[in-house]
Amino acid sequence: MTEPILSLENVVAGYGDTTVLHGISFDVPAGERLAIIGRNGVGKTTLLKTVMGLTRLHSGEIRMSGEVINKVPPHRRAGTGLGLVPQTRDIFPSLSVEENLLSGMKGDATLEEAYDLFPRLKERRRNGGGQLSGGEQQMLAIARTLMGRPAVLMLDEPLEGLAPVICDMLMETFETLAADGRHTLLLVEQHTELALAFADRVIILDAGAVVHDGPAQALRDDPAILERHVGVGLAEV
Numbered sequence: 006m007t008e009p010i011l012s013l014e015n016v017v018a019g020y021g022d023t024t025v026l027h028g029i030s031f032d033v034p035a036g037e038r039l040a041i042i043g044r045n046g047v048g049k050t051t052l053l054k055t056v057m058g059l060t061r062l063h064s065g066e067i068r069m070s071g072e073v074i075n076k077v078p079p080h081r082r083a084g085t086g087l088g089l090v091p092q093t094r095d096i097f098p099s100l101s102v103e104e105n106l107l108s109g110m111k112g113d114a115t116l117e118e119a120y121d122l123f124p125r126l127k128e129r130r131r132n133g134g135g136q137l138s139g140g141e142q143q144m145l146a147i148a149r150t151l152m153g154r155p156a157v158l159m160l161d162e163p164l165e166g167l168a169p170v171i172c173d174m175l176m177e178t179f180e181t182l183a184a185d186g187r188h189t190l191l192l193v194e195q196h197t198e199l200a201l202a203f204a205d206r207v208i209i210l211d212a213g214a215v216v217h218d219g220p221a222q223a224l225r226d227d228p229a230i231l232e233r234h235v236g237v238g239l240a241e242v
């Protein structure tokens with residue numbers, strides 16, 4: 006069997022002495038589209054931040070391509086192939102679109118590839134990050150993370166607060182990225198229906214633990230699983 010690109014084993018993590026994740030284990034094969042869903046406050050953001058080294062890891066192991074990265078500091082984790090688009094987007098409001106993109110650029114990444122993915126950013130390249138609409142800010146946050154050439158792209162509620170037409174456009178972008186053979190995608194999303202349509206596999210978190218891990222098709226076929234763990238059926242999301 007080929008080595009998973011990302012692997013978590015019994016990860017216990019949180020903030021200071023507080024534990025939020027209580028022994029999380031899963032493997033992600035390269036190229037997978039993994040959706041991580043669950044009610045508010047169950048630890049989805051904490052999970053992505055933990056993979057990025059932004060929380061306190063109490064115990065367990067995180068591996069990228071077989072290498073344990075527990076001790077790799079957050080600013081070096083991009084170098085292991087990880088990229089996180091945070092829920093807060095964290096773009097620099099006083100820098101232009103172009104400067105924001107340059108701030109994330111590594112290796113042979115080019116501005117043109119960001120503009121090919123999001124032509125709207127090219128039109129807005131001289132505007133300040135703070136002048137962009139919510140949708141444009143999200144495009145910029147995604148494009149900037151991609152400038153770091155991540156093999157594993159983690160997206161934390163990228164559709165939050167965005168108009169349906171922008172959500173559809175971003176989902177198409179995720180399809181493009183997933184299909185290009187260079188990206189593994191971890192998508193945390195409250196728009197469960199869109200997440201299930203996109204994903205190969207779904208992990209459901211509850212109270213900082215994995216309560217379901219299986220093919221997305223199983224949840225599409227049997228919404229009762231979703232009802233049980235997330236408290237809503239597909240029709241309601």
Ligand SMILES: Nc1ncnc2c1ncn2[C@@H]1O[C@H](COP(=O)(O)OP(=O)(O)OP(=O)(O)O)[C@@H](O)[C@H]1O
Pocket residue numbers: 020023025043044045046047048049050051052
């Ligand atoms: N910086 C922090 N310090 C202390 N506790 C925190 C911090 N951030 C989050 N928490 C707590 O960790 C728990 C999990 O929060 P987290 O944001 O990971 O959940 P989530 O599933 O992403 O929720 P949401 O869907 O609302 O974004 C919550 O109880 C939250 O209050």
